[in-house]
Amino acid sequence: MSNLTSHGPNGEVVRLESVSKVYYMGTQSVKAMVDVSISFEEGCFTAIMGPSGSGKSTMLNLLGCLDRPTSGKYFLSGQDVSNMEDNELSAMRLRRLGFIFQSFNLIPQLTVAENIEMPLYYMGWAADESKSRAEQLAAMVGLSERLDHRPAELSGGQQQRVAVARALANDPSVILADEPTGNLDSATGAQIMDLMADLNSQGKTIIMVTHESHIAVYAKRRIHMLDGRIERIEEAA
């Protein structure tokens, strides 16, 4: 917790220092990220944009502690993540990060409540405490009535709301979203984006990958990637 406060309300929560990522495939190598340095402030809402193959997903995976950079350093909440072991990375994801995926990725055999509770379960919360937190989060995304439903019984938009609630359960430092509206129609997508903007206005740090400019406009800052490099950065007024 001391880390968070030391960075202050507009302190830096994520920093990449000349990070490169190279994929080796046999004799060939693909430079998915080349010497990327950037930092994200607490409370920011950033969109990562760019054409297909430009390195957006690679960057989000690194930010999400799902992968390690080939070179360079990555600091999350002041901690150097670049050389962490698998269990330490799991712990970072569990305590500091929340994920929202394009295809929702809810667990089909679990109810809405159980899906939302899942991070709390791995954090070792007691059953009754995590249950009341799940109810609270479901209310926040407008799904109080659906707690005992299975994901398959919900619409796409509703499923993505559950995913948002799940991403919030551990009160993460950063929410990472990979094309969160990619599987939704535009009206439903807009609702999800309104929800995200709402969360951001409450102080949540959000980093989102998208290639759609009408989705990117919700972000205050837009990073354009090209061939593994940051091409330019747009700051909203």
Next chain:
Amino acid sequence: MLSTRLYRNIRLGIKTLLLHKLRSLLTVLGVVFGVGSVIAMLSVGEGASREALEQIRMLGSNNIIVSSMKPAEDESASTTRTMMSIYGLTYRDEQRIRETIPHVSTTVPVKLVRKNTFLGERQMELRVVGTSPEWFELVSRRVIAGRVLAPRDIEGLSNVCVLTESGARKLLATHSTIGERIRIGLDYFTVIGIVRSETAGGGIQTPDLDIDAYVPISVARTRFGDMVIRMTAGAREAEMVELHQILVEVDSTENVEPVAEALETMLARFHRRRDYRISVPLALLRQAEATRRTFNIVLGSIAGISLLVGGIGIMNIMLASVTERTREIGVRRAIGARRSQIISQFLIETVVLSTVGGVIGISVGAFIPWSISRFAGMPTIVTMWSLVLSLGISMTIGIIFGIYPAMRAAKLDPIVALRHE
């Protein structure tokens, strides 16, 4: 805390397994038949050998039984012409064994004579056993009424007899029992006691044990003599046998084998022909136990193979499940689950499958032997040990065959797993 977590894990496992009811049921069935057949096989093996062991054990593991045996040459000769064959153990043998072989605590002579017995109008053929009071201790017959033979009966040449329960019932019927006088051959005997008939008692080789009459050895010797004449198909066959058996009790189990060797040496010196046989229940017991162990191992292994097949079924299902749930694994890992937590999640599912299979298998396995005994009349014994063993094995198989799929699940790269269709 840990136990509530475990409880939640198990509940999740059950819930996941119930999503594919038929698949889980078939997997469980594999284990059910495996465990069931292990228990059934072992119970059949146990039942078959228990009877044999029980009979040998009743002979007494500290006893050695020396029996008279008609030599082979006499056997063939007697069919062609009338002759008298003299063979077997003698009173001197008994005395020598008792007096010269160390560690022998008691010897009991046994003389067998078939005699017609009369009580008023009633008549039946009894097997008269001339013996000493120690006989009753060695074979531990239960006294139902009166008393057994006493040393004074031997010394005093008393015409007394002890009947077995069923013999007494046939002969005496409504008469009062103790003190009744019955005629055996030409002599009158007073019934002094009745003992329980027991099937495997005493190691006396003939099967009609329930019509024995026990009389003092001294009386049997003087009244009935050592000569037996039998008429067979026109030929008269005479035999002269002093003692049919000598039961030798050894002071402790460790000395049984040395005493048996000493007996062998001694008898070989005094008998020109091999007209005796030494049987050592302890050796038989050991042999039977060894046989039983081998038998059980063989049966158990055969059944174990079906348990193995059940385990392979579990592995098969879990591998399919891991592939199917790759996405789920990716999500859990992205959320922050450690590898070990993924492993335990999948392991719990396999252990639930194999334990449920094991428990059902135990009931099936207990039912099969019951029906074998019931409808085929074969003795079966379901031991606690076999139940615990097969449940343990099935759970172990769950773990062994579950560990590979679980490790495979945990090794998945979360990024790859999340991208999986």
